[in-house]
Amino acid sequence: MDKMPHWxxxxxxxxxxxxxxxxxxxxxxxxxxxxxxxxxxxxxxxxLMRSAGWGYTLYYATNFMFTGLAVAVAFHARLFNIGGEGxxxxxxxxxAVACLYIPWPNWGIALIGAxxxxxxFGALWALIPAYLQAKRGSHIVxxxxxxxxxxxxxxxxxxxxxxxxxxxxxxxxxxFPETTHLPTFQDMFATAEMPLFRGAPANVTFFIAVAACVLxxxxxxxxxxxxxxxxxxxxxxxxKYAGIRPVRITVITMLISGGLAGLMAINTTMGETERLILNxxxxxxxxxxxxxxxxxxxxxxxxxxAILFGFLYQGGAELALWTNIxxxxxxxxxxxxxxxxxxxxxxxxxxxxRYFVRRRKGEA
Numbered sequence: 001m002d003k004m005p006h007w008x009x010x011x012x013x014x015x016x017x018x019x020x021x022x023x024x025x026x027x028x029x030x031x032x033x034x035x036x037x038x039x040x041x042x043x044x045x046x047x048l049m050r051s052a053g054w055g056y057t058l059y060y061a062t063n064f065m066f067t068g069l070a071v072a073v074a075f076h077a078r079l080f081n082i083g084g085e086g087x088x089x090x091x092x093x094x095x096a097v098a099c100l101y102i103p104w105p106n107w108g109i110a111l112i113g114a115x116x117x118x119x120x121f122g123a124l125w126a127l128i129p130a131y132l133q134a135k136r137g138s139h140i141v142x143x144x145x146x147x148x149x150x151x152x153x154x155x156x157x158x159x160x161x162x163x164x165x166x167x168x169x170x171x172x173x174x175x176f177p178e179t180t181h182l183p184t185f186q187d188m189f190a191t192a193e194m195p196l197f198r199g200a201p202a203n204v205t206f207f208i209a210v211a212a213c214v215l216x217x218x219x220x221x222x223x224x225x226x227x228x229x230x231x232x233x234x235x236x237x238x239x240k241y242a243g244i245r246p247v248r249i250t251v252i253t254m255l256i257s258g259g260l261a262g263l264m265a266i267n268t269t270m271g272e273t274e275r276l277i278l279n280x281x282x283x284x285x286x287x288x289x290x291x292x293x294x295x296x297x298x299x300x301x302x303x304x305x306a307i308l309f310g311f312l313y314q315g316g317a318e319l320a321l322w323t324n325i326x327x328x329x330x331x332x333x334x335x336x337x338x339x340x341x342x343x344x345x346x347x348x349x350x351x352x353x354r355y356f357v358r359r360r361k362g363e364a
Contacts, residue, residue, distance in 0.1 A: 004356035014294050016348045022041035025333045034325050043315030055185050055200020061310030062267045065117025065209040067288025069216050070261035078233040079255040083144025084261040086151030087122040091262025092269040094121030099176040110180040114270050116240035120264015123255040130254030134247040172277040184272045203271035212298040284353040290338040
């Protein structure tokens with residue numbers, strides 16, 4: 001029997017962890033001589049109270065949904081995929097190949113092709129670490145983080161020596177054809193009377209990310225493969241006894257995880273820059289770990305956590321622009337959220353478990 005209700009684990013514990021992180025962040029802001037209340041108001045106003053702010057918040061949240069889902073799927077099989085950064089980079093290469101070398105008639109067909117290409121490239125980049133883990137016993141944490149650096153080096157070489165247009169100075173591809181340009185929220189929702197999302201990079205990829213959350217939920221909790229992934233994560237020996245093959249599950253899970261991370265490139269490469277550039281991921285692969293931890297590896301939790309981290313990113317930009325608070329403080333806040341939702345999870349969990357155990361005994 002569970003020591004406490006499931007909704008407490010999914011909702012209450014993350015909220016308490018977030019509150020503790022907010023309190024410590026406020027103390028840090030006070031320590032550098034700024035007003036934490038004014039800083040919070042500025043973050044909320046800049047990230048949530050204007051449509052342009054929402055556009056940036058949702059743009060960042062889209063990235064974090066994909067990388068958070070990638071980490072969450074691997075977590076269910078007790079695999080720690082921290083290679084989302086590299087898989088997203090290679091996914092961007094897949095987007096560039098699809099957009100530059102295939103003549104698409106319109107953005108809708110181009111989006112389907114780029115989605116497939118990004119997922120395949122990201123999945124293939126996760127395949128080698130998956131094989132090494134399944135067949136050779138190489139730890140997935142070590143191999144995936146090494147492949148992040150390899151992906152960066154590969155992308156750097158290709159952008160400098162192969163895909164850079166002749167005469168261009170910056171390491172980037174040519175601009176994608178206009179038929180591949182995705183509609184932004186401004187294109188979709190703005191009118192002459194209501195100029196919404198002005199200048200914000202949020203685009204149609206956000207809805208793909210939401211659809212990915214739904215599909216991952218269906219996969220993990222409504223399919224046989226999802227059951228096998230969860231069973232393998234609970235107990236490898238029991239899974240073997242039930243006829244589940246560890247090598248197969250490890251490889252398939254990592255392919256799905258890598259494909260989800262690769263999909264992030266649709267938002268950054270096809271949706272925003274409309275060309276492939278270096279450092280387009282901007283650390284989103286690592287933020288996905290925090291998103292999955294805070295979302296308890298549940299797609300709905302990942303969705304909410306991604307919105308939160310999108311808010312932190314956009315709010316941090318507002319703080320850096322209008323106050324003396326450095327944007328690096330947002331990294332501190334993120335680290336505190338990760339600390340309380342991950343390393344110090346039992347500090348919140350154990351008192352709540354004791355409370356519900358005592359309450360259950362009292363009712364009995």
